[in-house]
Amino acid sequence: MVAFWRTFARNRLAVIGGVVVAILVVFAVAAPALAPWDPNKHDTRRILAPPSAQHWMGTDQLGRDVFSRVLYGARVSLAVGFVSVGIATLIGVLLGAAAGYHGAVVDGVIMRLVDLMLVFPRFFLLLAVLAFLKPSIWTIMVVIGLTGWMSVARLVRAEFLTLREREFVIWSESVGASAARIVFRHILPNALAPVLVAMTLGIPAAILMESGLSFLGLGVQPPHATWGNILTDGKDSLEIAWWMTVYPGLAILITVLSYNLLGEGIRDALDPRLRQSRVGRVIRLGG
Amino acid sequence: MAFFIVRRLLLVIPLLVGITFVSFIVISLAPGGPLDFLEAENPDLSPEVKRQLTELYGLDKPLIVQYGNWLMRVARLDFGRSFLPDGRPVLAKIGERMPVTLALNIIELLIIVVVAVPIGVLSATRQYSVFDKITTIFVFVGFATPDFWLALLLMSLFGAQLGWLPISGLRHINWEYLSFWRQQWDLVSHLLLPITVATFGGLAGFSRYMRQSMLEVIRQDYVQTARAKGLSEEVVIGKHALRNALLPVVTILGLSLPGLIGGSVIIESVFAIPGMGQLMVQSIYARDYPVVMGNLVIVAFLTLIANLFADLAYGLVDPRIRFGRRRGR
Secondary structure, three states: OHHHHHHHHHOHHHHHHHHHHHHHHHHHHOHHHHOOOOOOOOOOOOOOOOOOOOOOOOEOOOOOEHHHHHHHHHHHHHHHHHHHHHHHHHHHHHHHHHHHHHOHHHHHHHHHHHHHHHHOOHHHHHHHHHHOOOOOHHHHHHHHHHOOOHHHHHHHHHHHHHHOOOHHHHHHHHOOOOHHHHHHHHHHHHHHHHHHHHHHHHHHHHHHHHHHHHHOOOOOOOOOOOHHHHHHHHHHOOOOOOHHHHHHHHHHHHHHHHHHHHHHHHHHHHOHHHHHOHHHHOOOOOO | OHHHHHHHHHHHHHHHHHHHHHHHHHHOOOOOHHHHHHHHHOOOOOHHHHHHHHHHHOOOOOHHHHHHHHHHHHHOOOOOEOOOOOOOEHHHHHHHHHHHHHHHHHHHHHHHHHHHHHHHHHHHHOOOOHHHHHHHHHHHHHHHOOHHHHHHHHHHHHHHHOOOOOOOOOOOOOHHHOOHHHHHHHHHHHHHHHHHHHHHHHHHHHHHHHHHHHHHHHOOHHHHHHHHOOOOHHHHHHHHHHHHHHHHHHHHHHHHHHHHHHHHHHHHHHOOOOOHHHHHHHHHHOOOHHHHHHHHHHHHHHHHHHHHHHHHHHHHHOHHHHOOOOOOO
């Protein structure tokens, strides 16, 4: 643990990423207290006003304060990020542990399921599911979680495959410990490092996914402010109101960048070996 | 090699069936069945549309029978008819959009490989140089930039402010009246922005993987041996190291295909390109379920085929795979 902190603290970018993430979480939680305006309050006298001392990021077509909306948008993004990655991790850990521990048929079935899920371009699958469900923040969280557990399952399985051959596991088996005890007390705690990294890198991916869905109008519905739907509103008046596009986009960029830096930092500090391994190759390409 | 190909092809069959199964689960997700959901969303749903839906998915029968029937239809590539007033077969609607999406993705993939490989090699051979640091910054920013946001900014800059490039569609309205070369330029100019946006994130990713893979290979003994033999640095890097460094990157390339294809949804929607991604979004807005389902199944089929090609390519470049040893997952 000490070694972890020492290595982590030496990585300046990772520390900056961590600090920014912490600040973002505070902003999101305290948004109601921090927002200078009501994010949904229309003001017909100040439509599309450029950034000023009263409205730091200007106002939108309905005269709503963009800064307050971006602050409230942070709540949606972070909530979706945490909850959907939580769901994905839970499924991934359970299936990966089952596959890695039991091996044989169980492993075969679960891994084929992983292969199958990976054949679907995720964005198409998300859209198809959302077509049949009422869009809400909960639907989005669940759907992103349900389509994102495969990399965690693979990582956990790989860890289990090596750990279950180790002496301490074989010893526990030989003294008659139950399978559940071996899995949850002995193997899982030792397999959590790559899971933690995958989670930290999964949150920004989920945030990008949610903002894309909201941008298409298929995510969290207006009037709830999300970074994606502020951008949708901004699209129509990009030529006359750049602030509606630039600021929420920067908010996404900074958030995702910070999480990625933090995630890479944690990975390098947890285990230099992981630097070269699969975790380093969590794929994220264009959604 | 023949054995390798046959085994790989056999693995495709269960995946094909699996794709239809997952897609079928998607339809049955709606609480109370798709019909209830439709009625709640659209109270004046005509009995005719209801009858069509019931018939198409056999909604009055048990789930397993429904799936069986649907599977049989899909096997004959019968995805039913669009709910839109034109009522055209789903397959025809998707078919006319498929070439656009395929062409775009192939061009993107080629550009990513051609540009990212040299970048990765250069930053690996000059680790910690200014070039390496700049590409590292590019990589992190590239990873974090939402594609639709980049698209909006570029559209605003090059389309509206500077007026250099068109910002939507594939062709000028007077395309037919342009000279041959003008037509070609018109197409290229329409593609420049979407392809730039679509390749941005991929470039970042691949140059990173290429760099890492190259860094690993450079430290290997056989690279030192090649140097010790007195081979020039170009031959050592360009031949001995590069070939080996490319192997894992080919795998990554195959794995990242679904992500690239999924990206088409946003790119095509923002730039109004008539491809499968745009069709998907439009069909969801229009609640045109047969098209949504057909699109999902077909796009997964296409990804599966693309993965197959990537695997076969891998077998071609790596003799260890061809001769039967299984690649670790």
